[in-house]
Amino acid sequence: MKLIIPHPGHFAALKEIIAAKEAGGLNEASEMSEVSEVYMAGSPEVLGSGRATLHAALIDEIREQTEYAHQHRLKMNIVLNPSCLGGFHLTFEGYRIFEWYFGELEKAGVDGVTVAEPYLVELLRDSPLETVVSCVAHVNSPQRAEFFEDLGADGITLDTNINRDFGVLEAILRAVDCDIRLIVNEGCLYKCPFRHAHFNLFSHITSPRTSLLNAGAQAQPLNTFADYYFDKCISIRVRDPSQIVRSPWIRPEDLAEYEAIGIHDFKISGRANAVNWIINCVRAYSQRSLKGEGNQRNLLEILDCPSELRYAFHLDNELLGEAGSIKKWKRCRKICDECRFCDELTSKVLKVERK
Numbered sequence: 001m002k003l004i005i006p007h008p009g010h011f012a013a014l015k016e017i018i019a020a021k022e023a024g025g026l027n028e029a030s031e032m033s034e035v036s037e038v039y040m041a042g043s044p045e046v047l048g049s050g051r052a053t054l055h056a057a058l059i060d061e062i063r064e065q066t067e068y069a070h071q072h073r074l075k076m077n078i079v080l081n082p083s084c085l086g087g088f089h090l091t092f093e094g095y096r097i098f099e100w101y102f103g104e105l106e107k108a109g110v111d112g113v114t115v116a117e118p119y120l121v122e123l124l125r126d127s128p129l130e131t132v133v134s135c136v137a138h139v140n141s142p143q144r145a146e147f148f149e150d151l152g153a154d155g156i157t158l159d160t161n162i163n164r165d166f167g168v169l170e171a172i173l174r175a176v177d178c179d180i181r182l183i184v185n186e187g188c189l190y191k192c193p194f195r196h197a198h199f200n201l202f203s204h205i206t207s208p209r210t211s212l213l214n215a216g217a218q219a220q221p222l223n224t225f226a227d228y229y230f231d232k233c234i235s236i237r238v239r240d241p242s243q244i245v246r247s248p249w250i251r252p253e254d255l256a257e258y259e260a261i262g263i264h265d266f267k268i269s270g271r272a273n274a275v276n277w278i279i280n281c282v283r284a285y286s287q288r289s290l291k292g293e294g295n296q297r298n299l300l301e302i303l304d305c306p307s308e309l310r311y312a313f314h315l316d317n318e319l320l321g322e323a324g325s326i327k328k329w330k331r332c333r334k335i336c337d338e339c340r341f342c343d344e345l346t347s348k349v350l351k352v353e354r355k
Contacts, residue, residue, distance in 0.1 A: 001255065001264050002036040004077070004181065005282050006271035009040045009055030013275045014065050018072045020279045034286050038069055039077040039114060040271060041206075046101045048082040048206035050116060050136040050199045052272040056206075063108035075111040079271075081134035082203030083116055083196065090119065102127055116199075118151055125152030135159055135183055136199050141168065142175035155179035157267060160186045163248035164329040166261065173262050181265040182258060184250040185281060187303035189233060189243055198229040234306060241313060242346040246336065249303055251317060252284045254326045270304035277307070290317045312353055319349040 007014055021035050041049050044056035057065065066076040088094040102124060105113065112130030115121055116137045124131040132155040133139060133148045140159040148156055156176070160183050162168045173180060188195065205224065237243045250258070255266060268281050281302045284290045291297055299317040300310035328341050336342065 001034050001259060003034050003282060003285060004037045004039060004267040005035055006268055006278055007038040007040040008271055009057050011065055014068060016275045017278060035282060037075040037077055039079050042078045042080045045208050046097060047080055047085065048203045049079060050081040050083050050134060050202055052202060053206055054272050059104050059108060062110065066109045077112045077114055078105055078110050079114045081114050081116040081136045083136050083199035084203045085117060089117060098123060102129060105129060121148060121151040121153055130154045133157060142171045145172045145176045149176045149178045153178050155181055157181040157183060160188065160248045161191055163250055165334060166330045170261050179265055180263055181267050182263055183267045183269050184285060185303050186269045187247045187249055187305050190246040190248055194229040194232060237309060241350050242343045244309065244313060244315060244350060245342045245346045251320060252288045252290050253321055255288055257326055273307060314351045314353055316349045323348060
């Protein structure tokens with residue numbers, strides 16, 4: 001099993017993550033030995049990102065951190081995955097900038113890049129950089145996976161909405177030869193109606209260029225009055241906690257179910273979180289276990305997006321295992337209004353936190 005783990009972007013965070021990794025040694029029996037790759041946001045002056053970003057490193061920082069990661073037997077992946085580039089990538093200026101930037105990343109020793117835009121996948125076809133398709137590209141079928149592989153993808157991070165659809169997962173594995181990655185701890189709403197729009201919002205907030213409304217003006221970041229999608233996301237789950245259980249996260253104990261069908265690359269979400277939180281997530285997934293007393297067994301402690309829910313709810317990881325949740329989800333037809341399994345499960349495994 002390979003774990004791909006988030007990195008907030010500043011050098012101090014990388015050193016702390018690697019120190020935690022090496023505290024357990026490098027042999028296969030150690031608790032964090034299965035970490036194989038770290039990823040972080042790219043340079044902010046080039047293009048934005050599909051997620052919130054704490055620190056976007058410049059080329060010199062990327063080079064320095066990549067060298068350090070390699071010294072500790074870790075690969076470095078740079079995430080450049082906005083869902084919208086405002087058409088800039090299809091201009092001559094955009095083409096020149098992106099070709100230059102990918103060349104600089106190659107010189108910096110970076111191992112791979114994660115992108116969502118199909119044009120950038122094809123632009124990277126002849127690059128020595130490993131090209132990984134982001135979950136932002138919504139690859140959720142064998143046909144879509146084949147399209148991206150034909151464009152030149154070396155790996156694909158699947159849409160989290162199919163994490164529990166084993167029939168589709170197996171069909172994708174049969175359809176392509178490239179590496180397949182799953183995000184294990186994303187807590188977004190299942191079939192979220194805001195997902196595309198939210199990725200677009202972050203893409204423009206983190207973009208170095210103006211929005212289309214400000215075309216021709218000096219580049220300024222968008223200054224939105226609120227994150228409507230985040231607020232709606234939280235309020236829906238507060239009103240209907242069964243949506244928390246329906247979210248397509250994967251328990252640390254259930255990784256073996258995915259390995260059994262041929263998936264061995266697992267990505268931990270959360271590059272905008274604190275380092276201690278990241279280390280706790282890596283520890284749980286590398287140990288394939290989240291046990292203990294109280295909050296130690298609250299699955300929401302290691303779920304990203306939105307992690308704030310852990311202050312309001314306690315999702316008992318051990319009770320989820322005892323209920324045989326993964327066995328049910330593996331054969332589920334995904335018609336929630338007929339099934340109601342997650343509604344019943346919620347009443348058994350989820351409690352409101354009372355502080």
